[in-house]
Amino acid sequence: MKTSRSLVASLLAFASLLPYAAQSAPSGNTGTYTNVLWVVSTTVPQLARCTELLVDATGDLNNSSRLSVYGNLNCFADNTAYPANGSATIFNNGKFGMNLFLSSGAALQCFNWTGLSGICTVVNTGTNAVLGTATLTLR
């Protein structure tokens, strides 16, 4: 009798935890938006001949506001591409932000965009010095 009581209690305790378990379980589908292309112009001399940011963005926008972003900053005139990776966020106030680290030691900090195009600050990731700006236009 005592055993059956403890068994029932255990089952009830387990059942009470189920909603929390369901909440923490992954849901939704993660997808990738491939070949997202921004046309770039920048005031940073070292990146002046870089004209295209081509990335993939992965995330689950049905259940999240954040995306993982990765790709290249292409500089065709120099036959060079800087690998770029970082994240993007769609804020609930309607603003878009993105922070991308470049292999050159610089970062593109793009905040408070009202759409998917705007101006980014280019900073030196070692010294945090501002190197200039970059204008990104989603075609």
Added chain:
Amino acid sequence: MAAFQSAIRPSGKLAYFMVAVALVLSGFWLFEVKVFSSAKAEDPAVQVKQPVLNATRPQLYSAEPLKSKSEITPPPQVQLSGTVGGADGQQLAVVSVNKSAETIVRVGDTIFAASTVTEIKQDSMTFRHGSNLIRVVMQDRPASPQGIASPTQALTNEPQVATKENTVPGLTANTGIAGLQSSGEPKNGNVEFRQAFEQKMKSFQSRP
């Protein structure tokens, strides 16, 4: 006198021999005169034979004039990915020539053998290939039916002969979009990305 006559009179055999020699010599003389006169008459024919001699060595003579490089080389297949304004205010074009890696060109640049960029507009580019002006139009990529992009084929802007009356094999003048063909380049996912962004914005706005 009789002695003299006997001295110069040949014997009978000798006389026959001398007559035969004379006939042979006269025959040779007649033959030479005929050949010489006929050779003179056929003098123009001798000159006519000269081209025949030339024809035996055709490697040294070309019957057709040399073709220019543009007539020999077919025009390149150019895909216009975009145009941007350069720092100097000049319009630049991002192009892929014969499905190679994209590169940026400006007016005056040579993009292929005997092909030179002559004009860049916001949505098109024109280049000269020999005597042809070929216009390439930037084409919007169609949206995928689903929100998430899948690796599909992109459109290629097949060069079109725009203003010249002469056409190039494989190209059709003023065919527009109907002349476009797909290439192996991946399409850009801007449309899907923009749709997802707008859908997310709507979901924020619909929240209480």
